[in-house]
Amino acid sequence: MLGEVTAEVLGAAENQHARNGLLGQNAMVIETTLPDWLPHLEGTIVDGELLRGWALSEVWRIRLNGATRKSVIAKRGVGELAGEARRYHELVVPLGIPAPRLLAEGGSGVIVLEDVGGEDLEARPTAEGYEEAVRVLARMRAESALRLASDPALAAGLRRSTADLVAVAARADAAMTALRPDLAGALDDPVRAMTGCLEQLSSEPETIVHGDFQAKNLLHTPGGGIVTIDWSDAYVHPHLGDLYLLLREGRKQGRIDGVRMEALPELFAHEAGTDPQAVTDQLVTGGLCWTMNALRWVVETGVHAVPVSREWIDELVTDLRELTSVINGRSRPQRGVPGRQQPRRRRSHRLGGVDERR
Missing domain, CATH: 3.90.1200.10 (Aminoglycoside phosphotransferase (APH), C-terminal lobe)
Incomplete structure (x- = not known):
């Protein structure tokens, strides 16, 4: 799912395909390892940080120079996880739901989103x-x-x-x-x-x-x-x-x-x-x-x-x-949420609509 792209000199002829075909004509790469599915991006790509890498989902923070935004979030979903762009067009935007803005779309399941930064509630639970x-x-x-x-x-x-x-x-x-x-x-x-x-x-x-x-x-x-x-x-x-x-x-x-x-x-x-x-x-x-x-x-x-x-x-x-x-009335739920209290366990992958780190 990942492809190495190394461009030491922005104008080097041997890297023209990597810059134009792989990353888009408006994007340039400076010595980094990036996924091979990135769509066209504005400005110069400085580097990329893999935020999540699962079998069916990949999320990157891409840092840019010379662009309106200093960084964006690039995502690729496979199978059932490939439909996020559709959800933005048919649900998130029409319903006015606060969410990172959809900036661009690439191949199947590939989208670029606004980077709103911030820690998630899992990393900083309060x-x-x-x-x-x-x-x-x-x-x-x-x-x-x-x-x-x-x-x-x-x-x-x-x-x-x-x-x-x-x-x-x-x-x-x-x-x-x-x-x-x-x-x-x-x-x-x-x-x-x-x-x-x-x-x-x-x-x-x-x-x-x-x-x-x-x-x-x-x-x-x-x-x-x-x-x-x-x-x-x-x-x-x-x-x-x-x-x-x-x-x-x-x-x-x-x-x-x-x-x-x-x-x-x-x-x-x-x-x-x-x-x-x-x-x-x-x-x-x-x-x-x-x-x-x-x-x-x-x-x-x-x-x-x-x-x-x-x-x-x-x-x-x-x-x-x-x-x-x-x-069926055979047992009573614990106050607040039905179900049982489970021992703490962590799992390291992601289900399609489920997080396995439960």
Whole structure:
């Protein structure tokens, strides 16, 4: 995925192809190692820093001289992660969602974004940051719901129905059973529970679902703000899987004080102007949707792209069963977010819409 580009003299004839064909006619390289998929960039490339390098996703900070911006973020996604530009055009921009600006597009899955700088909430976890992330999510969902309701044609190709999400569950079940025959039938109850929950949720306003709303995709900004990045998994639906994932990931990593973490659903309810119990109920539905899609990705793609992901199947199935048991009244969720407290573990790869560093 990477190609070395070395240009010691900017005008050297032997490097003309590297400068014009590989990096664009307006960009020049000064002794660095860069990916071979960079699109045309303004100014002189000084160097590049690999920020993330996964099997299906690569992110670089490219520093420039003689350009309007001193640096930009270049990204390349493969497979399901190749659709971020579409999300910008059909969701992020039309819905007015605060996010780094899309500056350019290259080949399949390649985009260049504004570099907003700042540490992410994973690198610098703070209670204030998590609280602001919840406020950002509540505002984003409320404002998006209004715009989507006013224009039924907006993001029409990215609106998901109950049938669409149930189809995801069917794919997860089929691929998992083929891979793990011992788990045949394990998703029967979760699928039924999810289907019932989604039918009840169908009367709720459609809004934005980021799909990977967790600490690594939330950047601190000056003044205590939070901006959301990485929109490749986004779509439109009422479910609250984004809040479920933020709480799940934060609790498992033990990132902030437990009392403040458990207060986040109530904060969301306050910001959204809704009943806290309704938020708790919707967290179960959102949890089923997010976890089912995570499992679908693992059994369809992850086991091939990231072989270690095979080890995560049992945990995801257990999470689905526990969420289902909450719905069936056989157990009670811990206050604030359904599910169980897991031992802290870290994983070093990324799932399609899932971060494995859980």
